[in-house]
Amino acid sequence: MEGTNARAMMLVEPRQFSPTELPASPGLNGGWLAVEATGISGADVQVWKGEAKDVVYPLIPGHEVVGRIARAGPTIPYPVGTRVVVEPRIHCGECHRCKLNLATCARRRPSNSYGFIPSIEPPGLWGGLAEFLYIDPAARLHQLTDDVPAEVGTFVHPLAAGHTWAVELPSLQEGENVLILGPGPRGLASLIAAKAAGAGWVGVAGLSHDRDRLELAKRLGADLAIDAEREDVGGAIAEAIGRRPDIVLDVTSDDPEALFTALDLVRSGGRVILASTKGNRAFHFISDVLVAKQLTIKGAMGATTVGYQWAARQIDTDPRIDDLVSHQFPLSEASRALQAAAGLLGREELISVAVTF
Ligand SMILES: [Zn+2]
Structure with a gap:
């Protein structure tokens, strides 16, 4: 995937998406994930509305990501093509909070978490509303079955x-x-x-x-x-x-x-x-x-790695989870996806929302 550009929906200010393209540059230590689907959570809605604390715009929202490894640096434990979910919270393992096993790593501000890292932080592709997501060397990945549709896979989160x-x-x-x-x-x-x-x-x-x-x-x-x-x-x-x-x-x-x-x-x-x-x-x-x-x-803040290990197994064996992702939108309709998740398009039959690629 040398020199690939990623289409992305950048949130330049609350409620204002701008379609853009960013280079998914090779030569970094981590890897690249080809995003298949991204779930839209209540926390994403808060970022979109401008109600989340300490958020720095512009950024690419979306932290409930499912995708396939497109490029694997030395720190990535799976080969290219493996389908994975990426834990939203990145743990550097060295800061005081990581050493206390807290959810909130202090290495990046305001939050070392996918969907919340500002786009000025290289390489900019830190959110699931983009074709490629940068896999930080410290990101935690969980292999996911190929047997569920990608949008259902977002429910692992x-x-x-x-x-x-x-x-x-x-x-x-x-x-x-x-x-x-x-x-x-x-x-x-x-x-x-x-x-x-x-x-x-x-x-x-x-x-x-x-x-x-x-x-x-x-x-x-x-x-x-x-x-x-x-x-x-x-x-x-x-x-x-x-x-x-x-x-x-x-x-x-x-x-x-x-x-x-x-x-x-x-x-x-x-x-x-x-x-x-x-x-x-x-x-x-x-x-x-x-x-x-x-x-x-x-x-309680976010999910633990133990929670992810359980969820990645559970989704493979529990067909009821298919009913839990009720709405799907393409990337170009990111605004509508956020509106839907916020309940602004009506709450009838609304369970959860995903953007699919
Ligand atoms: Zn840390």
């Missing part, structure tokens, strides 16, 4: 987060009860992961506009799928299982109320996983509930 948040971080034990607040792609992925790990009962709560996602949650095995705007979630759980959940996950989109719901509904001594940001807003918070209920709260 939410699935990995689901495993990290619902199983790994709360140390989910077999038979425990889990409540998931938010039926978006990562909420549904958390449901799949919790059930696969032997959770006893899993409930999913959403809003009225999430009706189709809640229906899908039932088909994916949720024991309760509830519209929190129309029904009392606590009452419904009491009726269903007669006690409070052991673990509550907040996977909502920018909903400060969800944290209070989580703290209120979880059992005493239970665990709350907070995987949703609240737009940097301040809100009134009474901490006594943490003391009185002896709660453990963990902040």
